[in-house]
Amino acid sequence: MKRSLLLIGLVVALNAPAFADSETANQGTTAVSFATAGNPMTVVLDARQASRGLMFAHLAIPVRPGPLTLVYPKWIPGEHGPTGPLHVLASLHMSAAGHALQWRRDDVDLYAFHVDVPAGTSSLNVDFDVLMNAEGDTMATKNVAIVNWNRNVMYQANTRSDEVFAKPSIILPEDWSYGTALPNPSASGGRVDFGEVTLETLIDSPLDMGRFSKRIARWSSGDATAETDIFADNPQDLHIPPKLAQAYANAVTEALALYGARHWQHYHALLTLSDAIGFQGIEHHQSSDDRGPDDFLTNPMKQLGSGDLLSHEFSHSWNGKYRRPYDLQQLNFQIPERTDLLWVYEGMNQYLGDLLSFRAGIRDPKKYPEYLAHIYAAMDQEPGRQDEPLIDTTTAAPWLYSSGGQYSSLRRTAGDFYTEGELIWLDADTIIRERTGGKRSLDDFLHAFAGPPNTMPKVVTYDRAQVEQLLGDTAPYDWHGFFTRYVYQVSEHPPTDDLARAGWKLVYNGTPNEFDKARTSARHTTDHWYSLGIRLTADGTVRDVKRGSAAWTAGMSPGMKIVAIDHQAYDADYLESAIKDSTHSKSPVSLLVEQDKWFGTYSLNYHGGLQFPHLERIKGTPDMLAAIMAPHRPK
Numbered sequence: 001m002k003r004s005l006l007l008i009g010l011v012v013a014l015n016a017p018a019f020a021d022s023e024t025a026n027q028g029t030t031a032v033s034f035a036t037a038g039n040p041m042t043v044v045l046d047a048r049q050a051s052r053g054l055m056f057a058h059l060a061i062p063v064r065p066g067p068l069t070l071v072y073p074k075w076i077p078g079e080h081g082p083t084g085p086l087h088v089l090a091s092l093h094m095s096a097a098g099h100a101l102q103w104r105r106d107d108v109d110l111y112a113f114h115v116d117v118p119a120g121t122s123s124l125n126v127d128f129d130v131l132m133n134a135e136g137d138t139m140a141t142k143n144v145a146i147v148n149w150n151r152n153v154m155y156q157a158n159t160r161s162d163e164v165f166a167k168p169s170i171i172l173p174e175d176w177s178y179g180t181a182l183p184n185p186s187a188s189g190g191r192v193d194f195g196e197v198t199l200e201t202l203i204d205s206p207l208d209m210g211r212f213s214k215r216i217a218r219w220s221s222g223d224a225t226a227e228t229d230i231f232a233d234n235p236q237d238l239h240i241p242p243k244l245a246q247a248y249a250n251a252v253t254e255a256l257a258l259y260g261a262r263h264w265q266h267y268h269a270l271l272t273l274s275d276a277i278g279f280q281g282i283e284h285h286q287s288s289d290d291r292g293p294d295d296f297l298t299n300p301m302k303q304l305g306s307g308d309l310l311s312h313e314f315s316h317s318w319n320g321k322y323r324r325p326y327d328l329q330q331l332n333f334q335i336p337e338r339t340d341l342l343w344v345y346e347g348m349n350q351y352l353g354d355l356l357s358f359r360a361g362i363r364d365p366k367k368y369p370e371y372l373a374h375i376y377a378a379m380d381q382e383p384g385r386q387d388e389p390l391i392d393t394t395t396a397a398p399w400l401y402s403s404g405g406q407y408s409s410l411r412r413t414a415g416d417f418y419t420e421g422e423l424i425w426l427d428a429d430t431i432i433r434e435r436t437g438g439k440r441s442l443d444d445f446l447h448a449f450a451g452p453p454n455t456m457p458k459v460v461t462y463d464r465a466q467v468e469q470l471l472g473d474t475a476p477y478d479w480h481g482f483f484t485r486y487v488y489q490v491s492e493h494p495p496t497d498d499l500a501r502a503g504w505k506l507v508y509n510g511t512p513n514e515f516d517k518a519r520t521s522a523r524h525t526t527d528h529w530y531s532l533g534i535r536l537t538a539d540g541t542v543r544d545v546k547r548g549s550a551a552w553t554a555g556m557s558p559g560m561k562i563v564a565i566d567h568q569a570y571d572a573d574y575l576e577s578a579i580k581d582s583t584h585s586k587s588p589v590s591l592l593v594e595q596d597k598w599f600g601t602y603s604l605n606y607h608g609g610l611q612f613p614h615l616e617r618i619k620g621t622p623d624m625l626a627a628i629m630a631p632h633r634p635k
C-alpha cells in the first residue's frame, strides 16, 4: 500500500460480505448477547494448581430466565479445525443464587449444554475443572503453563463473539509471572484482573505463565511496543545468546519493512521452552503462542531447523489475522470454518516467516538455497501429488491436521500447503521481480495487501480474485492461470521455473542436506527418501515408503523394523555405508526385517549411492535468492 490511493477503494471492496447470502450470514448468530459492554460475563481462572495439571474456571454469565443454551468453543482460530478440546472439561456445575441447577448436554451437538434459568435470575454461575494435559496436548508442566481461554469459557449460544463481552481474571501460582496481550492488567496479591474485552479478543489473547521467565523488549516506537515473553521449564534455557536476541529484534523491523505498517499496538511473542509441551505455534492479532523445546534458544541446530517459528506467527498478525479469507472468518466459535484459502493464509506465510528469519539473521541468509533444496525435493518426490491437487489438502485441512496413519506421502499432509505454498509464493516473487526488471517484488504486493495505514487489530476479508487482482496491480501476469495450475489442478512438480529464474538448479549428491539433517536430528530419525525410498525412526522402524522406490518395489511397508543389513545388526551408520557401497555392487541391499512377530528378508535392488538435494548456481545468471534474503530493514 505504497499506493495508498488504491487502498481507499479497496477497503470498501474487501469488506464485501463474508457470506454468500444473508441466510448463511445469520446462521448461528440469531441471539442477542446478555453479556454486554458494561455488564460483561466474568471469567476468573484459578490457576494456582496449574503445575499439577489442573485449573478451575469460575464464570458468572448474564442471563434471562427461561431455557438457555451455553456452548463450549469448537472451531478454534489459528488451529483451523473443530479442535475445541472437550476432554479438558470436567466437574461442570451450574448454579443461580446459591442453588444448583441441572444441566443437560445436547445429544447431537456435544459442545452445547442446556439449562433452565429460574425466574428472577440475572446471573448464572458456571464452574468447571480444566484438565490441562492429555496425550499429545500438554499445556502445563511443573514450571510452565499455557492458558488458551477457549478452554476455560462457555458462552451464550448463537451470539456473535464480537458482541459477547467478558472481564477475565487469573489467580497465578505463587511466585509465577505471566505474559499476555490482554489489556489493562491490575494485580493484587496473586490475582490479576484485566480490562473488559470481547469474547473474540479474549480467545485471541492467550496467557503464558511460569516460575522461570524472561521478558525481552524487541522494539518500540512512540507508544507501540513488541516484546518476547519467555517461560522455561529450566532456568538455564533462558540464556539466549546476545547475537540471537539481536536477530529476533531485527525480525520486528524486517516485518515492518515487509508490510510497511502494523495492525497491533503492543505485541507479545509468548514463548515456552519445554520438551514436555513440545513444538507448536498459534497466531493471534497482538500475540503468538509459541512453544519450543528446552534448548530452542541455546542449540543452533534448533534455530536452523525451526528458527522461523516466531517470525511465522508474527507475520500472521498481518497475513491471517488482519487479512483473512472470507470463508474462514466466522461470527462465533461454533460455525464451521472453510479452509480452502489456506494456500494464501498459511502457504504464503510459510514463505514470509522463512524469509523474515533469514533477513533478520536468525538463520544465515546464505543457507536459504540449501533450505529451498530441502523443501523442493520433499514436495517434488511426494507420490500423493500425482493424484491430489494442493487445493484438496487445504480444503481437507481441518481433518488432515490431526490425521495420523501410515503412508502419509500417498495421502499428502497438512504440511504440504505450507511447504509447497512457500515454493509457489517464491515463484510469484521471482515472477514479479523478473517482470518489473527488479523494481518490484512480493513486498510491494504485501504493502497493498496488508500494509498502511497502521490500525488496531481488525479483520479485513479477501477472496481468491482479490489476491489475483492485487498481484496483477503489482506486476501484470496471468495470476489466475498460475494458481489454477499450481493450486487448483494436479501439478506433477512444484513450480519448476522459480529456481532457474532465481539463478539456481536442483542437484542430488551424496552430501547430506543441512536442513534435512537438522530435522532428522531433532526428530531422532534417519531418512533415505531420495535413495532407497524409506524414512526410519532411530531404531530402524520404517515410518514411510516412497511409491516406486527400491524399498517399495521390494515390498517394504511402514511399521517394519530393520533388524539387520546384509546379515549385520542394524545401525544407522552401517545402513548409510551399505547405500554408499551400492554403486560398486551388483548385489541388492539385503534387509532382514521384523514385522509384528514375523521375520523376513527384503532385497532392495538399488545402486545409486546416497542421494541428498542441494541447489547449485547456474553460472552467468544473477542470484535472485541472495537479493530476496538480504536484509531489507532500514540501516
Ligand SMILES: [Zn+2]
Residues within 6 Å of the ligand: 283, 312, 316, 345, 346, 349
Ligand atoms: Zn501459520
